[in-house]
Amino acid sequence: MVGWEYPPFHTGGLGVHCYEICRELGRMGHRVTFLTPFHGPFTPTSGVEFRWPGGPGTPEDFPYAYETVSGPSERFDRSLTDYNRWVADFVPETPADIVHVHDWFGTVGAINLARRLKLPLVMTIHSTEYDRTLGHPGSDLLERERRGLHAADRVIAVSRHLKRQLVERYQVRPGRVRVIYNAVRPPERLQRLERAGPIVLYLGRLAAMKGVDTFLRAAARAAPLVPEATFVVAGEGPEYPYLLTLAAHLDLSDRVLFLGRVTEEERTVLLAGSSVFVLPSVVEPFGIVALEAMSAGVPTIVSKTSGVAEITQNTFAVDFWDIDEFASRIVELLEYPELRSLMGDRGRWEAIRSGWPERALETVGVYAELMASRASGP
Amino acid sequence: MKIVLYLHMHQPWRLARFRYLDLGSGRPYFDVPRNLSIFRNIAERCYRPALVRLGQALDEVSGFRFSLSITGTFLEQAREAAPDLLATLRALVRTGRVAIAGESYYHSLSFLLPPPDLAEEVRLHSEVIAREFDYHPKVLRMTELAYSDELARFADAEGFRGMLAEGWEGWLGRASASFVYRASPAPGLALLLRNYRLSDDVGFRFSSREWSEFPLTATKYARWLSDSPGEVIGLFLDFETFGEHHAASTGILDFLSALPHEVVRHPNLEWATVDEAVEGPAHGALSAPNTITWADQNRDLGAWLGNDLQNSAFQAAKKVGALVRLNGDPALLETWRKLFTSDHFYYMYVSGHGADLGVHQYFSAYGSPYDAYANYMNAVTDLRQRAVGPGRA
Numbered sequence: 001m002v003g004w005e006y007p008p009f010h011t012g013g014l015g016v017h018c019y020e021i022c023r024e025l026g027r028m029g030h031r032v033t034f035l036t037p038f039h040g041p042f043t044p045t046s047g048v049e050f051r052w053p054g055g056p057g058t059p060e061d062f063p064y065a066y067e068t069v070s071g072p073s074e075r076f077d078r079s080l081t082d083y084n085r086w087v088a089d090f091v092p093e094t095p096a097d098i099v100h101v102h103d104w105f106g107t108v109g110a111i112n113l114a115r116r117l118k119l120p121l122v123m124t125i126h127s128t129e130y131d132r133t134l135g136h137p138g139s140d141l142l143e144r145e146r147r148g149l150h151a152a153d154r155v156i157a158v159s160r161h162l163k164r165q166l167v168e169r170y171q172v173r174p175g176r177v178r179v180i181y182n183a184v185r186p187p188e189r190l191q192r193l194e195r196a197g198p199i200v201l202y203l204g205r206l207a208a209m210k211g212v213d214t215f216l217r218a219a220a221r222a223a224p225l226v227p228e229a230t231f232v233v234a235g236e237g238p239e240y241p242y243l244l245t246l247a248a249h250l251d252l253s254d255r256v257l258f259l260g261r262v263t264e265e266e267r268t269v270l271l272a273g274s275s276v277f278v279l280p281s282v283v284e285p286f287g288i289v290a291l292e293a294m295s296a297g298v299p300t301i302v303s304k305t306s307g308v309a310e311i312t313q314n315t316f317a318v319d320f321w322d323i324d325e326f327a328s329r330i331v332e333l334l335e336y337p338e339l340r341s342l343m344g345d346r347g348r349w350e351a352i353r354s355g356w357p358e359r360a361l362e363t364v365g366v367y368a369e370l371m372a373s374r375a376s377g378p
Numbered sequence: 379m380k381i382v383l384y385l386h387m388h389q390p391w392r393l394a395r396f397r398y399l400d401l402g403s404g405r406p407y408f409d410v411p412r413n414l415s416i417f418r419n420i421a422e423r424c425y426r427p428a429l430v431r432l433g434q435a436l437d438e439v440s441g442f443r444f445s446l447s448i449t450g451t452f453l454e455q456a457r458e459a460a461p462d463l464l465a466t467l468r469a470l471v472r473t474g475r476v477a478i479a480g481e482s483y484y485h486s487l488s489f490l491l492p493p494p495d496l497a498e499e500v501r502l503h504s505e506v507i508a509r510e511f512d513y514h515p516k517v518l519r520m521t522e523l524a525y526s527d528e529l530a531r532f533a534d535a536e537g538f539r540g541m542l543a544e545g546w547e548g549w550l551g552r553a554s555a556s557f558v559y560r561a562s563p564a565p566g567l568a569l570l571l572r573n574y575r576l577s578d579d580v581g582f583r584f585s586s587r588e589w590s591e592f593p594l595t596a597t598k599y600a601r602w603l604s605d606s607p608g609e610v611i612g613l614f615l616d617f618e619t620f621g622e623h624h625a626a627s628t629g630i631l632d633f634l635s636a637l638p639h640e641v642v643r644h645p646n647l648e649w650a651t652v653d654e655a656v657e658g659p660a661h662g663a664l665s666a667p668n669t670i671t672w673a674d675q676n677r678d679l680g681a682w683l684g685n686d687l688q689n690s691a692f693q694a695a696k697k698v699g700a701l702v703r704l705n706g707d708p709a710l711l712e713t714w715r716k717l718f719t720s721d722h723f724y725y726m727y728v729s730g731h732g733a734d735l736g737v738h739q740y741f742s743a744y745g746s747p748y749d750a751y752a753n754y755m756n757a758v759t760d761l762r763q764r765a766v767g768p769g770r771a
Binding site: 221225313314316317324325327328329331332335336338339341342343346 | 397398399400685686687689690728745746748749751752755756
């Protein structure tokens with residue numbers, strides 16, 4: 001598996017997805033060699049071995065998946081080329097059956113590796129360059145993405161919405177794309193906080209595609225109607241200065257709390273302690289965090305375009321631009337306890353009833369399909 | 379054997395999206411254009427063609443007669459969206475072979491309110507039926523065919539000759555649904571029961587290819603009627619069965635056309651209206667301490683008041699109803715009554731214990747029961763603020 005980052009250090013869906021799928025593959029008895037430019041540490045995962053180039057590779061050379069690359073840097077380009085060359089020349093210790101690459105980072109290397117070893121290539125796409133840049137793709141990344149998508153024997157997209165994009169923008173044949181959603185692991189225990197007033201939570205990166213400004217504008221509309229509530233923004237990112245200023249302009253300074261980066265443990269406590277979770281993304285290929293909130297029993301409002309909206313019924317889905325609707329949904333959930341409780345209970349059930357084991361099975365299904373067609377092919 | 383075909387005509391005033399932020403804005407609760415557009419579509423597919431078939435049958439089969447119930451909210455929408463339907467209905471009623479049953483004007487849950495409030499709504503309905511059709515209902519049907527001893531006493535006190543109820547073993551015990559009974563708390567009131575098997579053969583199963591009797595022909599169905607024991611068969615159906623629940627392409631309208639002919643081929647069968655049937659001899663008295671409806675497996679109020687959302691909405695609406703009455707403004711009362719229409723509660727139904735929202739979605743005006751509930755509560759909360767007046771909200 002040609003990946004990028006891996007927990008415990010990761011920035012979003014890609015890292016979580018790789019970890020959870022690897023874990024389940026290992027549990028099923030498959031063996032995974034995970035290629036990454038990073039040195040670790042990696043969360044130990046049974047059945048998974050990690051390999052990296054061994055040269056000096058630091059987060060300065062290799063930014064995390066969802067960190068904004070501040071313009072093309074020569075150093076990054078060189079590191080990326082080196083990494084892909086290393087991937088292409090990689091010699092597995094035991095014979096492999098499948099090469100599986102995630103997103104654009106290692107596509108060039110993975111294509112060459114699969115060609116050299118004569119193995120089928122699977123590419124999972126977690127978000128596209130169009131999404132990450134809100135429609136202003138960088139040409140080098142786009143090219144790497146495009147090459148991977150066209151070379152792969154099968155493409156896995158994490159939502160139907162994303163699949164549609166691949167077909168429309170990258171001209172990938174729909175028959176080659178499978179949709180395999182993300183999932184969430186049920187929380188082991190729910191820690192509830194004794195608290196003064198309800199918390200309305202946004203948790204995620206502070207990037208333009210996340211629509212956190214919509215969250216703040218909706219908070220400004222809702223705040224006077226729910227005087228007890230606190231609006232919490234947890235996460236960090238390039239939009240932070242802008243969002244801070246916006247909160248001040250909206251006269252929200254005493255109602256909104258910016259927590260910055262939160263640890264895994266803080267994250268669990270925050271989710272379990274919130275009354276409403278909001279995912280207002282402009283672009284959200286999936287949105288695992290919404291499933292996490294649901295699995296903690298928190299009624300959740302998502303934007304209609306998010307991948308998670310495709311598989312959940314027990315949420316409110318809102319157009320990402322509709323500030324009044326977000327505000328109304330927030331107030332409705334806070335004002336009507338029966339609504340909050342039923343949506344929380346049923347949402348929890350919905351989020352956890354089908355999880356990573358099912359997703360890994362679907363992934364293995366894609367592998368099996370390719371291996372069977374090779375066995376019977378010319 | 380009397381065959382009583384009774385068809386229920388109703389459309390609710392569905393709500394517009396009324397956001398919490400819309401409270402106090404004076405925005406309307408009801409989406410009039412959307413309701414009328416839905417009405418026009420159903421009129422096209424169902425009301426118009428089915429009424430034409432029924433009219434033809436009255437012309438062709440001298441013994442054919444049938445019964446309708448028509449809610450006030452249906453009439454309001456028909457006046458705006460398809461006034462020709464009212465003319466057609468008037469012509470049918472003028473034949474003297476079409477009866478109209480009484481009910482609550484707003485197809486509401488008012489049967490759960492104190493009798494004086496219920497009486498107001500039933501009288502409102504009787505008045506509008508008299509005005510529109512020059513007809514005076516003698517038989518009462520409550521919303522969703524609700525029936526109980528208490529409602530029997532009410533119907534009797536209001537001067538009705540009979541009531542309609544679900545012919546379900548769960549409350550009948552060994553008594554057969556194929557006879558007319560007296561209501562034990564009101565011996566002057568006759569009870570006419572719905573044969574749910576034969577009714578559901580048409581209402582639910584007609585277009586089901588998995589059904590062993592598919593396809594159902596009018597000839598076969600009339601034979602079943604003829605072979606049934608007893609004195610009366612109540613075929614009580616939603617009018618929308620004909621062209622809406624089952625599309626015309628299933629042959630349901632042809633079935634409706636053929637049935638009047640096929641029934642009179644059997645010498646032991648005769649058509650009767652609800653008004654005629656309740657005048658027949660009654661066999662013993664029936665008692666119903668709990669409310670029975672025609673809905674779902676349990677024939678109870680579960681489809682409207684089965685979960686926390688529905689119960690809390692119902693309680694909120696009841697409280698606001700009291701405030702609206704205290705306020706005395708007739709416009710507010712009319713609005714409140716439209717909000718008390720049972721359909722709004724039905725949209726908040728959540729099935730089973732799983733996460734799936736289930737079959738009721740087919741009838742729902744909303745994406746989910748959560749949407750339905752939040753929207754409804756916003757409207758009711760707004761109405762409360764209007765009822766208690768400025769500054770006292």
